[in-house]
Amino acid sequence: MRLINRLKAVLLLTAICTLAGSSAAWTQTLQEVMQERGLTEKDVLAAAKTYIPTGGRDEYLCFSSGGQSGQVIVYGIPSMRILKYIGVFTPEPWQGYGFDDESKAVLAGGRIDGKDITFGDSHHPAISETDGDYDGKFLFINDKANPRVAVIDLKDFETKQIVPNPFFQSDHGGCFATPNTEYVMEGSQYPAPLDGEFAPLEEFNEKYRGGLTYWKFDREAGRLDPEQTFTFELPPYSQDLSDAGKGPSYGWGFTNSFCSERYVGGIERGRPPFEAGCSSKDTDFMHVTNWVKAAELVAAGKVGKVKGHYLISIAQAIAEDLLFLIPEPKSPHGCDVSPDGASIIVAGKLDSHAWVYSFVKIKAAIDGRNFEGYDAYGIPIISLEAALDKSVSVGLGPLHTQFDSEDGVCYTSIYVDSQITKWNYKTGKVLDTLPIHYNVGHLMTMEGDTKNPDGKFLVALNKLAIDRFDPVGPLHPQNHQLIDISHPTMTLLYDMPLPLGEPHYAVSIKMDKLDPLVRYKSGWDSRQEKRSEFRARAGRERTDRQPGKVEVFGTLIRSHITPEIIEVTEGDKVLIHLTNLERAEDEVHGFSISGQNIQLSVEPGKTASASFVADKAGVYPYYCTEFCSALHLEMEGYLLVQPKGYQAVTAEMQQGVAYSKEDYLTQVATNEATQEVIDQVVAFITSHNYQEFPTVLALVEDATDQLGFAAEAKQKAETAATGNDWQNAMLWANQWWQYQVKTADLGLRAKTFLEESGAKKIK
Ligand code: K7E
Numbered sequence: 001m002r003l004i005n006r007l008k009a010v011l012l013l014t015a016i017c018t019l020a021g022s023s024a025a026w027t028q029t030l031q032e033v034m035q036e037r038g039l040t041e042k043d044v045l046a047a048a049k050t051y052i053p054t055g056g057r058d059e060y061l062c063f064s065s066g067g068q069s070g071q072v073i074v075y076g077i078p079s080m081r082i083l084k085y086i087g088v089f090t091p092e093p094w095q096g097y098g099f100d101d102e103s104k105a106v107l108a109g110g111r112i113d114g115k116d117i118t119f120g121d122s123h124h125p126a127i128s129e130t131d132g133d134y135d136g137k138f139l140f141i142n143d144k145a146n147p148r149v150a151v152i153d154l155k156d157f158e159t160k161q162i163v164p165n166p167f168f169q170s171d172h173g174g175c176f177a178t179p180n181t182e183y184v185m186e187g188s189q190y191p192a193p194l195d196g197e198f199a200p201l202e203e204f205n206e207k208y209r210g211g212l213t214y215w216k217f218d219r220e221a222g223r224l225d226p227e228q229t230f231t232f233e234l235p236p237y238s239q240d241l242s243d244a245g246k247g248p249s250y251g252w253g254f255t256n257s258f259c260s261e262r263y264v265g266g267i268e269r270g271r272p273p274f275e276a277g278c279s280s281k282d283t284d285f286m287h288v289t290n291w292v293k294a295a296e297l298v299a300a301g302k303v304g305k306v307k308g309h310y311l312i313s314i315a316q317a318i319a320e321d322l323l324f325l326i327p328e329p330k331s332p333h334g335c336d337v338s339p340d341g342a343s344i345i346v347a348g349k350l351d352s353h354a355w356v357y358s359f360v361k362i363k364a365a366i367d368g369r370n371f372e373g374y375d376a377y378g379i380p381i382i383s384l385e386a387a388l389d390k391s392v393s394v395g396l397g398p399l400h401t402q403f404d405s406e407d408g409v410c411y412t413s414i415y416v417d418s419q420i421t422k423w424n425y426k427t428g429k430v431l432d433t434l435p436i437h438y439n440v441g442h443l444m445t446m447e448g449d450t451k452n453p454d455g456k457f458l459v460a461l462n463k464l465a466i467d468r469f470d471p472v473g474p475l476h477p478q479n480h481q482l483i484d485i486s487h488p489t490m491t492l493l494y495d496m497p498l499p500l501g502e503p504h505y506a507v508s509i510k511m512d513k514l515d516p517l518v519r520y521k522s523g524w525d526s527r528q529e530k531r532s533e534f535r536a537r538a539g540r541e542r543t544d545r546q547p548g549k550v551e552v553f554g555t556l557i558r559s560h561i562t563p564e565i566i567e568v569t570e571g572d573k574v575l576i577h578l579t580n581l582e583r584a585e586d587e588v589h590g591f592s593i594s595g596q597n598i599q600l601s602v603e604p605g606k607t608a609s610a611s612f613v614a615d616k617a618g619v620y621p622y623y624c625t626e627f628c629s630a631l632h633l634e635m636e637g638y639l640l641v642q643p644k645g646y647q648a649v650t651a652e653m654q655q656g657v658a659y660s661k662e663d664y665l666t667q668v669a670t671n672e673a674t675q676e677v678i679d680q681v682v683a684f685i686t687s688h689n690y691q692e693f694p695t696v697l698a699l700v701e702d703a704t705d706q707l708g709f710a711a712e713a714k715q716k717a718e719t720a721a722t723g724n725d726w727q728n729a730m731l732w733a734n735q736w737w738q739y740q741v742k743t744a745d746l747g748l749r750a751k752t753f754l755e756e757s758g759a760k761k762i763k
């Protein structure tokens, strides 16, 4: 009864508000607010450039690595509102990731030597490309700590695949996609024996190696294909970041390195530490690899396999002209190919210059076999003079470079000086600098590593936040600073704290290139992307029993779980498959069972599975973990783990309340009154041009479903009443009312939407 009154009150209030109009006497002026909060005009302008009114959308979506969280962080630009954490290398309970059987299989793909690795240090995300531009289909990211690469499908923002690198013990230079996502690059970092076996550090130069893997991407399957993947054996320099060539440099990859001194520390052996020996030379090496030619050799069967994977030895790479070295500034970090593909910009952490290499010059040196010598492994070295276009002083500790929509304009992150330097790599002129808080690592412009950067905004991914935010203990959040780059001088707009690991790199894509799903096809296994063999349809739920094993094929819909009672025997293996029957947007149901480490997130249409051994007799409540409806708390059930040899008692189920004919009739009267409210809402909706609003259409479709369920329950109530079974008549009448309430809720949401969107009255 209370709810029906509430529904009426909502309708009445809406009417009053419409009459009264929207003017409100308590509104403050902008001036008053600015004064009260001590805001300058510059602050208010920055706020106006980033603020998104309710229901509004961002222009770009940013995918940031989650660092030690092993996840990917998704946020909008310019609002900097966090939208999602995608579980990638680390279990993520909200998404059921690492808790349902389907996603456990994805994580199991990332096992190393049979060992479960549930931690990752995610570093460099890359969006799939078509013709050098983001196509919005897939996202790749690497795990530096346990060299692995993951594939995320941007249809549903879920991780679909994790592949461990067959040769490396760490990686850093991934992921970078070639212009048509033919391959995804993954470069190693700390040298180690490629066979994964032991070798003493004394044999570092002979036995330790670096490498660069080109993972073949099968776009149709949406998966990396280890069978077609190949790896370059590289010298034991610490390979760092990579980038793929495009335009004139298409077909080539560029990978820099530090510690080409091949120094091995060992403080406890009385040796100066790594940091001393790894930075003693003035230059390190950029590696230039020809992946197109390498792929041809693989296809021609000319590349051998080691541990079942194609490995191009240094000797073969030299013999086939696949690998060259070029000196680069001391301890380089970024290695960024310009949008036109003609230049490669490298900056040395221990230098103050950004070095601009010309691909035309590099190619001429290769073609003319103009080498200044060979490294200790016989790899030809192109001289710096032969390859360099210019070097520009940009500030102390330059790291990474991103590009603007304006030709030649780029931005370099300056770690030591804590600033962004805007400069022109074609003219060599520095254009502007902006202080950063503090010690910027990567930086990112909108679509800034494609052949068509958008400019507009830049995000500085800072290593330290120090004093920028309210203190929350010694571990501070990270600080992503949003910068307006649409004018000649850069303007700082916003500081966003990121409280989830240290993001390294991020990529941003224009929102209109993405088209994510709202629901899955019914009974969908989202990780394998096919109909689940475990799906169930409404009314076809069942429980299969075999000795020692109970398997449930159930469903979820507002607001009940079928089955509501699961009976098993102590020691049974229990498999529970649940299909969300909802079609409505955002109607996710969760599922957790007390004490079993189970948490499913079952989005509309999805089928997800939980499996465990019921090893202790007891009573374990289960429930839906998403607040999905007014009767969400009642979306519950019991797992009964009976002791071995338990004999069921035949007693009737005890009733808390006994219902009479009067109770039934009162409930029916309530239902009829509720129906009137529903009819009023329906009349409002149908008298407006609701069909022009997809959101409303979806709500109406869902409401129609709920009314259908209400009709079924009504039928059952009436059948029971005919047989004078007032107990069941009353309970089914109440169930009929529950469906009505859901219908009314949806109807009111649709009505509010129509009112707020200025729908027109049509009759
Ligand atoms: Cu932190 Cu790209 Cu791993 Cu630079 S990386 S700063």
Ligand code: CUA
Residues within 6 Å of the ligand: 557, 558, 559, 588, 589, 590, 624, 625, 626, 627, 628, 629, 632, 633, 635
């Ligand atoms: Cu379903 Cu709460």
